[in-house]
Amino acid sequence: MKARITIQDWQLLSAYMDDQLAPREKQALEARLEKDPELHAEYLSMRQTRAMLRAAPRHKAPRSFALTPEQARQYTRRKSFLFPALSFSSAISALLLIITLLTRLTPAAGLRMMTADEAPQAEMLAAEPAAMEATTPAIIIWGESNLNTPMMANGRGGSGGGGDGFSFNTMPMPEEPAASAPSEKGAEESLLSPVPTQVVEMPAPMPAEGAPQAESFSVEAQPSSPILGIAPEQEQGLITGMSATAVSSEPQPLRQSDTGMQFTEAIPYILAVIAAGSALAAFWLRRKGLI
């Protein structure tokens, strides 16, 4: 039978008990209450429930919760000291992150990045003709005894050596490593002859299987230099070292641009770390009650 009383009836009875009904609703409900004993019983049970709740004992506050002047100063000072510093840090980091992402994703930014990427290649392309021209110099082979002075000078010079006689611009591109093998062979053969021999052209590129990269650099470098002879194998090692040093010291501009790109790419991660750090700091200070 009680299922006949709907939740809407209960809401009406509840509002009626608190005198929250409009006059017309109130009159309509009172008419129903007179005719419907079940609805009237529900209303009585609701009033009884409220009477029980109001009869429950009330508790007094166990102490005074007023703030002392020291407490008031403490909470005021801490708020003014830390709150402004941390309230916007996460927001600022998030904003910078969005700006960075937008900058990276826009076409103009992509073009700039592509240009920056291609810049080193452009430098290498510009250097290529000179290198190509330098791939076919004449090599004058002198006897072993005649090449000590310049070679020793270059060898002792280390990375700084070869300023006059050895230039990176004259070094062939790595795309032609095959040229090293025949030239090396030619050099070895020429060592047998004490008289100067002129090698007019570098042989055609051949596959240099298993030839080390450094070796190819050292031998390729020889044609471009005013080399007066070929050193024995021990001294070729010196030349190799110098060449490798020269090669390794030249692409510094490339590294600088790479570093710039790496920094640009790292910006979102840095901002994310800043945002997370500031959020953690704010959370910790909040838990400590300092902000």
Add this chain to the structure above:
Amino acid sequence: MDELALAQAAKDGDLNAFNRLVLEYQDLAFNVAFRLLCDEDAAADALQEAVISAYRSLDSYRGGSFKSWLLRMVTNKCYDELRRRKRRPTIALEPTDPESDEEIESPTWLADDSPSPEDQVAELDLEKAVQDCINHLPEDFRAVVIMVDMQSMDYQEASDIIGKPLGTVKSRLARARLKLRDCLQQFRELLPPMFRLETEETL
């Protein structure tokens, strides 16, 4: 007490005015917190935190009822505590039998053997029944029924405190009363005689 004048003075930095308002409403606020949390210590902590928050947020007080503004902070702190309890439920300490080292399910050692007056027993029974039924209410319903039925506030005050429209207050109150009615019927035999009689004269 001119509540608006005191609230404005408190906002302007008058600590005495703020404390007068706190002392005026602290019993009411403590009762609301106690009914919501069913724990005196937790209620005191929530009230203390709410008072501190209120003092630090005086800049955000935009006039109106300071009582509602303060109680809103108290109920928010209480709901924070209820959420914290859900995340980290605590286990009540039970006394253990020193011989068997097992928990004593019925800690008779806590019982007070001294006789109590009958009305005190009846009040304790009612208190226990009411609190038990409130604890079984959905959390969203508790604050409304505590404020309107136990603290005699009107709908508008309850609406301001919980930050919900009047319609929500009416709906939650009606549903909470229905659940409480069904729950309290289980305790009817334990209640004082006046609550056993379902006649209009007793209401």
